[in-house]
Amino acid sequence: MSFEPKIVSFLCNWCSYTGADLAGTSRIHYSPNVRVIRVMCTARIDPTFVIMALEEGADGVLICGCHPGDCHYTEGNYKTMRRYPLLKKLLADYGIDDARVRLEWVSASEGQRFADLVNDMTERVRELGPSTIRPALQSDAVER
Amino acid sequence: MPEKLQIAKYWGAGCGGCDVSLLDTNEFILDIAAAADIRFWPIAVDGKYADLEAMQDGELDVAFYNGAVRNSENEHIAKLLRQKSKIMVAYGSCAHLGGIPGLANFASKAEIFDRAYLHNPSLEAGNKVVPQPVTTIAAGELTIPSFYKRVYKLDDVVDVDYYLPGCPPAPAQIKPVVQLLVAVLTGKAEAPPKGSVVGASDVAVCEDCPRKREEKKIKKFYRPWQIIQDPERCLLEQGIPCAGIVTRSGCGVRCPNTNMPCRGCYGPLPNVVDQGAKFVSALASIIDSKDPEEIERIIGDIPDIGGLSYRFGLPASLLQRRAEQ
Numbered sequence: 001m002s003f004e005p006k007i008v009s010f011l012c013n014w015c016s017y018t019g020a021d022l023a024g025t026s027r028i029h030y031s032p033n034v035r036v037i038r039v040m041c042t043a044r045i046d047p048t049f050v051i052m053a054l055e056e057g058a059d060g061v062l063i064c065g066c067h068p069g070d071c072h073y074t075e076g077n078y079k080t081m082r083r084y085p086l087l088k089k090l091l092a093d094y095g096i097d098d099a100r101v102r103l104e105w106v107s108a109s110e111g112q113r114f115a116d117l118v119n120d121m122t123e124r125v126r127e128l129g130p131s132t133i134r135p136a137l138q139s140d141a142v143e144r
Numbered sequence: 145m146p147e148k149l150q151i152a153k154y155w156g157a158g159c160g161g162c163d164v165s166l167l168d169t170n171e172f173i174l175d176i177a178a179a180a181d182i183r184f185w186p187i188a189v190d191g192k193y194a195d196l197e198a199m200q201d202g203e204l205d206v207a208f209y210n211g212a213v214r215n216s217e218n219e220h221i222a223k224l225l226r227q228k229s230k231i232m233v234a235y236g237s238c239a240h241l242g243g244i245p246g247l248a249n250f251a252s253k254a255e256i257f258d259r260a261y262l263h264n265p266s267l268e269a270g271n272k273v274v275p276q277p278v279t280t281i282a283a284g285e286l287t288i289p290s291f292y293k294r295v296y297k298l299d300d301v302v303d304v305d306y307y308l309p310g311c312p313p314a315p316a317q318i319k320p321v322v323q324l325l326v327a328v329l330t331g332k333a334e335a336p337p338k339g340s341v342v343g344a345s346d347v348a349v350c351e352d353c354p355r356k357r358e359e360k361k362i363k364k365f366y367r368p369w370q371i372i373q374d375p376e377r378c379l380l381e382q383g384i385p386c387a388g389i390v391t392r393s394g395c396g397v398r399c400p401n402t403n404m405p406c407r408g409c410y411g412p413l414p415n416v417v418d419q420g421a422k423f424v425s426a427l428a429s430i431i432d433s434k435d436p437e438e439i440e441r442i443i444g445d446i447p448d449i450g451g452l453s454y455r456f457g458l459p460a461s462l463l464q465r466r467a468e469q
Contacts, residue, residue, distance in 0.1 A: 046421065046422070046425055047418075047421040047422075047424045047425050048417055048418050048421040048422065048425075048462070051418055051421050051461075051462045051463060052417065052418075052462055054463065055462040055463055068434065078434050079428075079429055081434070081436060081439060082428040082429065082431045082433070082439050083424065083425055083428040083429065084428075085428075085436075085439060085440055085443050086424050086427060086428040086443050086446075086449060087421075087424055087428075089443065089446075089449045090420065090421075090424055090449050090450055090453060093250055093448075093449065093450030093451075093466070094250075094450070094463050094465075094466050094467055095466040095467040095468075096467055131467075132467055132468050133463060133467050136465075136467065136468050137463075137464060137465075140293075140294060140296075140464070140465070141300070143293075144216070144219070144292040144293065144296075
């Protein structure tokens with residue numbers, strides 16, 4: 001059986017979720033590999049969420065929020081803009097491939113962009129292959 | 145006259161500072177010796193593994209295990225102590241969270257062996273001797289403990305009743321914990337719920353820190369030696385990464401009080417899943433910039449975010465170790 005990546009996507013309610021919704025109402029076809037979690041703002045995405053998604057077996061994590069300057073809460077996406085690079089640095093220490101976690105800005109009118117992003121991310125993660133994190137942690141408990 | 149309490153203390157993968165911390169309770173150690181028989185404590189009293197093996201199950205009242213679990217010997221003793229003791233206490237950061245030795249989980253066993261035994265400036269050139277768990281000589285087989293592929297915290301290998309955090313635990317906290325355990329075992333106090341963190345509080349170090357807090361907005365991160373700091377003001381506000389904001393208090397704010405940032409040894413706050421992830425979140429949030437390039441530059445001031453975030457708790461983090469390459 002071919003490998004189908006599992007991608008967890010955190011979408012901000014105001015721009016990106018609406019953008020994803022637009023992709024749907026516009027009948028744009030895109031990879032079904034993405035599992036969407038709606039949050040009120042990307043600033044709500046604690047780095048713990050991303051790490052936990054990877055720990056629970058996600059092969060990739062896609063975070064989408066309003067373009068800088070467009071945040072419904074004025075400053076929320078700037079918080080994400082600061083946290084994300086530091087989180088990526090941490091994930092690099094864990095040996096997690098750069099392409100597995102990604103942050104993009106998607107507005108409410110960018111349905112096509114959202115669909116393209118999901119397709120692109122799915123293909124890149126497919127090339128990387130399944131994440132080894134979960135099986136490795138399970139084996140640690142048995143085989144020292 | 146009730147019989148004396150039977151206690152044991154063991155040093156796993158750690159520095160031995162936890163053993164010293166018990167002695168740092170000063171004259172209280174005499175009270176411990178008066179109230180308890182120290183049946184096993186490799187650093188301080190005589191006692192062989194065979195003596196421990198010969199004990200009956202549950203014969204010991206309390207076992208304090210300090211250090212992480214790095215090899216088969218650590219695991220063997222941890223399991224023996226668990227079997228022989230009524231109460232098992234994870235003593236100090238290494239037993240609680242994996243501690244400093246836990247940082248080895250950012251490297252593989254092969255890399256560690258290569259660094260320690262094959263490619264190290266202090267080795268004789270061309271050294272090829274690497275320790276083996278089993279060596280056969282004319283007289284028979286010689287064995288040493290086998291080195292595990294990663295570091296484990298104590299509760300990864302045995303059931304733990306209580307956690308006493310700290311690197312090392314503050315002497316002011318050790319005393320009441322020992323007194324509490326004595327009271328519990330003699331039926332004079334109710335036992336804390338199993339799995340409790342004892343000898344610590346439920347609030348962040350910041351709550352107890354006397355430094356003045358104003359606004360947290362910084363343009364640069366400094367390592368402690370790169371800046372002459374204001375001794376009155378919050379270290380984070382001066383750009384020094386201080387983990388007090390994501391760390392359980394109870395230590396007596398030892399580090400910030402001596403002008404050093406908190407490193408997080410008391411572990412995550414209650415209900416926090418991953419201390420390092422919270423630290424990343426907190427540190428990034430105080431950066432005062434909306435320009436991605438400037439943000440990158442400011443973040444570049446932190447040379448080792450993994451080591452900084454998980455200085456004492458990598459094996460207790462969600463991902464626990466570096467992924468296989």
